[in-house]
Amino acid sequence: MRLHLQVWRQDGPRDAGRMERIEATDISADMSFLEMLDKVNEDLIVEGREPIAFDHDCREGICGTCSMMIDGVAHGPESGTTTCQLHMRSFRDGDTIQIEPWRSRAFPVIRDLVVDRTAFERIIRAGGYVSVNTGNAQDANNLPIPKPDADAAMDAAACIGCGACVASCPNGSAMLFVAAKIGHLGHLPQGQPERYRRARAMVAQMDAEGFGACSNHYECEAVCPKEIPVSFIGRMNRDFMRAALCGEE
């Protein structure tokens, strides 16, 4: 395949940035999207040009780093799929593909397609954990958890912190990400002691980082590669209201 790429190039956080046309040649339909970019970068290096900076790590849909807008859609055209798991068979020979970084005030661009997502880490640090007394290992299965709760916690825990929800929301809201983290811990007995304190602290940090509020566009759910449902946002709001209005700890 031969593809015409329109790629966002930005030399650094203070650079204005611009779209650049780059040809991708000898692309196999079996390549992943990131392998296509690897091939393009090898060709750019041979030509003496700067390779495209992009984030990646696991390439298995686990780490959440491979974040980019492809033809205006976070992670590209296949639903429930990260960029690293997207394959070039989803495109046709001769296609023009637009590739841009996440665009959100809370995710400033560092270079080309790489953005700074440390705001998510600061939200996790504010409350996305459980405190435990360490000691001898507990007997296995001595803390029974109802199957529906275990399933719901597991669904929420699938969030990989990629930020597609933020990048796709017209308000740059991080509520699906925060709700997934709060829902994951809040469905488990270990998450109960700090449940309401956690909701208050994580929501406060989310606001402090400059993320917007949810106004029910549901774009976050539509693009989430782990298909986290927006129902977790409702659950987070209930926890937050109880913490804020009733002083629940």
Ligand code: SF4
């Ligand atoms: S909720 Fe989905 S889109 Fe948002 S950070 Fe988690 S995995 Fe990514």
Ligand code: FES
């Ligand atoms: S590189 Fe880890 S999820 Fe894509």
